[in-house]
């Protein structure tokens with residue numbers, strides 16, 4: 001089993017940005033955690049981050065060709081307005097799980113909208129870095145069944 005974890009715009013700055021919402025953990029530390037969890041659960045985990053929307057769309061297209069079993073995405077602010085990424089995610093046939101560190105529904109109104117909602121299996125948000133581990137577990141359950 002192979003899971004791809006996608007991180008979008010500004011998320012390479014975790015550890016340096018807004019600790020009230022994102023804590024002090026870095027993206028490298030999160031990637032190490034999800035890779036270790038993947039080993040425990042018997043799934044390969046690949047992590048990808050970009051600040052460029054077209055690059056994100058192309059990585060999603062490749063995920064389709066590669067036959068990823070599940071795709072997890074924290075698209076950062078793109079979540080709230082990128083129809084390009086939404087349409088790319090809609091091409092995937094595997095479960096797609098949207099995740100966020102912060103509880104986007106308890107923040108500014110623009111963050112309450114996800115343009116991905118209709119094309120994802122579900123959304124996990126508000127658990128800080130644990131949102132990533134919860135999303136890996138949700139992906140394994142979605143693929144292998146509970």
Ligand code: DQA
Pocket residue numbers: 009010011074075076077078079099100101102103104111
């Ligand atoms: C975020 C929430 C988004 O609204 C925000 O733009 C981010 C991070 C989160 O992980 O909580 O960059 O996706």
